[in-house]
Amino acid sequence: MSTRRTLYQFGYRRCPDQDRPSPARHPVVVVGAGPVGLCAAIDLAQRGVPVVLLDDADRIGEGSRGICYAKRTLEILDRLGVAQPCLEKGVTWKIGKVFQGNDLLYAFDLLPEGGHKMPAFINLQQYYLEHALVARAAEMPNLDLRWRNKVVGLSHRNEGVTLTVDTPDGPYDLEAEWVVAADGARSPLRGMLNLSFQGEVFEDRFLIADVKMKGDFPPERWFWFDPPFHEGHSALLHKQPDDVWRIDLQLGPHADAEAEQKPERVLPRLRQMLGHDSFSLEWVSVYRFQCRRLERFVHGRVMFAGDAAHQVSPFGARGANSGIQDAENLAWKLALVIKGAAPESLIDTYDLERSAAADENIGHSTRSTDFIAPRTAQELRFRNAALALARHASFAKRMVNSGRLSMPSTYETPLSTPDRDTWSGSLRLGAPLPDAPMRAQDGRPVWLLEALGGEETILHVPNGDSRPEGSRVLVIGEDLMDEHGHFAERFDATPGSTYLVRPDQHLAARWRQAAPDLVKRASLRLRGVDA
Structure with missing residues (x-):
């Protein structure tokens, strides 16, 4: 059973490409108007690349599906112009609690410090995120979103x-x-x-x-091992907007998916x-854990992303x-390649970096699965011993794995220049750079990540020296004021410190005292040019 709830429906419209005597040619076609495809298309369009986005459906709104969006994702959405409606609608949370039976084993805080624009997590039904992204896409003159356009054939051509x-x-x-x-x-394209x-x-x-129900549960992530209401298994509870609650219940390997x-x-x-029946069922499904990925994410001129690339x-x-x-x-690299500002080989680093990220996620996910649903007697003994020990010893809490929550990826690739200095x-x-509250030259409060946007940027702390050379330079104390000291603390910034930031706001290189040729070579390497 899957209760469908269609909130937004879009009409098919005929496009000029359908009436041309020969096929129209576009720089980029994105296939799939889910969150990943929409983000890729919007990001490319913001970078000045014309995009056609195709989707075989014409609606949004079948169940909540994904609901948890992490701080780094919210920062990306903010750069794309859609974070605010998500924050206004979503349920903000940062506390998680893990129970065994009725007993609280421990609680954790995902963002204990202040000075960040975005919260640790929000819970938001996927259809609300998609609607915000579709609305943003509609504002962009160089983004053509075509509903009920289903890709049924693919062939490689020269270039x-x-x-x-x-x-x-x-x-x-x-x-x-x-x-x-x-x-x-x-993914039909994968097939x-x-x-x-x-x-x-x-x-x-x-x-x-x-x-859907009225409940007094706080906006926290609650996870149970062997709860009294579902003995021998695990359970998870999350709060969503509109008085909707997400519940996950482990059923075991022999459950009949259709009957359940x-x-x-x-x-x-x-x-x-829940202990009552004052609720209504919005959506239900049965799933199995899958930890899989494509061997490569890039195949000629076709690049896979999101669930099409990994699960x-x-x-x-x-x-x-x-x-x-x-x-x-992918977006910033593809934009540079299309504009001729980077060699085509830069796309290979998308495969390198995001394949490594997928492996990291699969590793965490596999370990979580093995802990939540042990498959052998040995795994079960370890799990039960860790749970028992966690009741009395704080170090054992780190061994309890109820699903390590999403963290941003750290890239180790040729695009990064190894640290030559010691940093705290x-x-x-x-x-990705940690955010920090700053003040602009004109006195306006501004967040660091807002000031960076999506451009390659040099951040520099002056030391009586001249302003560094680069396509875009922000000097701390001149262009951005660190009134609260968060930048100095998080970046271990001292006079002369220089930071090269990628267009995706990840740190490419840093120096205590940067010679111009070092910065130039690192900038070329960032764009995939041997230096």
């Missing part, structure tokens, strides 16, 4: 791809210099290229349900958990968050 697109008016062909395949876990996932599908099945979705099986389970278990909120980071990583603070080479 491009030809797509056959089916519509209510019949098929037409479309040529693209580059194709971004963000068409989901069942057209005869590509398969490598990895593991776990046997345990889980029930996922969205329940029927109301006569679902409703008694929910009554037992992980939902515990830890790694799916959509990782996919949106895919989109960001929270900034890490290859990682």
Whole structure:
């Protein structure tokens, strides 16, 4: 059973490309108007690249699906112009609690410090995020979103791809210099290229349900091992907007997926958990953990992103968050290549960096799955021993794995110049910059990440020296004022410190005292040019 709730529907419209005597050619075609495809298309359009975005549906609104969006994802969405409506609608949270039975084992705070624009997490039904992204896409004159345009054929050409697109008016062909395949876990484009996932599908099945009710549960992530209402298994509870609650219940490896979705099986389970029947069922599904990915994300001029490239278990909120980071990583590189500012080989670093990120997510997801649903007697003994020890010893709490929550990726690639100096603070080479409250030259308050935007930037702390050379330079104390000292603390900034920031706001290089030639070489390396 899957209760459909269509909130937004969009009409098909015929486009000029369908009436041309020969196929139109576009710089980029993105396939799939989910969160990943929309983010990729918006990001490219903001960077001045014309984009066609194709989707085979015409609506948004089948169940909540993804609901947890992490701080780094919100920072990306903010740069794309859609964070504010998400924050206004979403449920903000940062506290998680882990129980065994009725007993609280421990609680954790995902963002204990202040001085950040974005919260640790928000919970928001995926259809609200998609609606905000679609509205933003509609504002962009160089982004053409075509509903009910289904890709049914793909062939590689010299320096491009030809797509056959089916519509209510019949098929037409479309040529693209580059194709971004963000068409989901069942990716038709992946099938057209005869590509398969490598990895593991776990046997345990889980029930996922969205329940509408009035409840006094706080906006926290609650996870139970062996709760009294669902003995021998695990359970998870999250609050969403509109008095909707996300519930995950472990069912075991032998559960009948079709039978478990029927109301006569679902409703008694929910009554037992909630202790009442004053609720309505919004959406229900049964899933299995999957930890798999493509061997390569780049195949000629076709690049895979999000669920089309990799899949992980939902515990830890790694799916959509990782996919949106895919989109960001790819967009700035593809924009530079299309504009002739970087060699085509720069796209290979998308595969390198996001494949490593997928492996990291799959590793965390696999370990979480093994802990939540042990498959052997040895794994079960370890899990039970860790839970027992965590009641009495604080160090054992780190061994309890109820789903390590999504964290931004740190890239170790040729684009990063190794640190030659010793640094403290929270900034890490290859990682996204921590945000900080600043003040602009004209006295306006501004956040550091807002000031950076999506351009390659040199941040410099003056030391009586001249202003560094670069396409874009921000000097701390002149262009941006660090009134609260958060920048100095998080960046371990001392007079003369210089930081080279990538267009995706990850740190490419830093120096205590930077010679101009070092900065220039690092900037070239960032754009994939040997230096």
